[in-house]
């Protein structure tokens with residue numbers, strides 16, 4: 001804001017607020033502003049020859065208006081001297097980084113921990129292809145204001161990010177940030193799990209800045225931060241704000257072993273690729289198309305219920321915060337220098353940060369798994385949101401057959417949506433080229449965490465502790481996090497680290513109207529109240545899905561996987577996720 005030489009202010013800093021009091025010679029004219037530190041991303045004291053300013057970057061949540069996000073405000077105060085401005089800047093940053101301070105602390109920059117360094121992995125083609133534009137307009141400006149250093153790398157192809165994180169030197173980074181959709185997060189988690197030092201590597205804090213079309217994990221982060229559901233830039237701004245705040249929470253991962261795949265929800269995810277230009281609406285359209293031709297599939301679903309259901313919440317929803325408002329105003333001052341494929345404010349290049357290691361192979365998943373009944377089609381090469389497995393169009397290329405003698409293991413962090421679908425039909429149809437591209441499943445050559453609850457996929461499950469349901473299913477959906485897409489609150493009870501997989505399955509006999517009601521209720525997260533004998537919701541630690549129909553589509557984290565039996569087990573709190581302030585005690589970046 002323009003400096004007003006006629007106004008003087010007295011600033012007071014507490015552990016939670018900056019009190020800004022305008023001093024006026026006329027009594028009764030004092031204006032007071034209480035600026036919560038929880039709404040600040042950072043502050044600065046511009047170097048000389050600039051005047052001794054204290055600049056505050058404030059992102060207050062906006063009014064409760066759907067689709068509108070938080071608005072950036074910059075407040076600048078001219079200090080009496082440069083040391084004074086620098087002392088204030090240091091003090092505020094100490095509080096934001098949670099450096100222990102008292103009223104007697106002598107503030108200086110030397111008290112601050114080292115500057116945080118983030119590796120941003122940007123998929124320029126995710127969602128509507130706006131990731132780079134959003135980096136320029138929103139992400140990089142806010143990250144700079146939060147005094148965070150970054151190195152930005154644009155991914156050039158599928159599995160580029162996965163190969164990169166397999167080889168980089170991780171101690172250099174305080175976090176790996178996926179600027180894309182859930183598919184790229186999935187790649188990164190699998191890349192980390194493929195390292196010989198996976199146990200340490202997977203503890204690298206991960207963050208997501210939603211630029212995809214489904215953005216399930218970002219939807220969960222936004223929800224648990226207490227914000228109302230939002231999409232696109234408002235969601236991005238909320239997530240970027242939370243990233244800059246920097247709180248970390250443990251994140252469950254799920255290992256999935258599959259030989260083949262199927263599902264109903266998968267069908268929607270895969271087939272709706274053709275509607276990609278519609279953004280998240282493509283899932284709605286895809287769902288409607290699928291429901292119109294509803295079909296059921298034979299299968300066997302087994303799951304191991306938790307002996308003690310270890311929910312981390314008492315069932316009460318997180319405190320709601322108003323919807324944040326979108327900002328583009330106020331950013332005009334930022335230089336719009338073009339962002340290159342690799343850019344950094346740290347003077348390093350991708351090459352420098354690479355640490356060549358022996359190439360290991362394997363596959364881990366981070367997101368969701370969806371099995372969808374019937375034949376699916378992959379138009380772009382795998383990623384997933386919402387799959388409804390009903391019928392399959394016979395004209396579509398058939399389910400994939402992967403001639404793999406071994407089962408494949410991979411990792412996911414959000415959800416698995418198996419819908420009963422046809423069993424593996426290896427014979428008739430060859431995989432499409434895009435599906436072949438999408439098949440980097442290989443056995444892991446080193447000792448990744450064992451699925452101690454599961455026998456090998458080709459061996460029977462123990463009868464004790466397992467529940468098995470065999471019959472005709474319309475869909476089976478396995479979720480690890482609360483959201484299936486940013487606007488699909490599919491597992492309201494799920495928490496990042498509850499140690500549970502949340503299964504929803506729908507059996508044949510359900511009417512189209514009820515199924516439609518179920519999906520619409522899912523948007524608000526109240527689908528558990530949809531009363532139908534065909535719909536079940538259970539929590540478990542592990543499950544196995546055996547399709548008994550001849551063909552189908554199965555997806556994990558939106559990516560098509562081979563059709564056939566699949567099993568999964570949760571590994572509680574294995575990874576770490578940057579979630580910002582969630583109202584609970586969290587570790588700071």
Ligand SMILES: Nc1ncnc2c1ncn2[C@@H]1O[C@H](COP(=O)(O)OP(=O)(O)OP(=O)(O)O)[C@@H](O)[C@H]1O
Nearest residue numbers: 126127156157180181182183184212213214215383
């Ligand atoms: N430069 C690239 N060209 C082609 N594919 C890429 C590139 N970079 C990444 N990918 C692949 O694109 C896939 C989809 O990306 P991602 O899931 O992040 O975006 P999205 O599908 O738009 O989002 P969502 O999963 O939320 O719908 C990823 O699995 C990744 O492997």
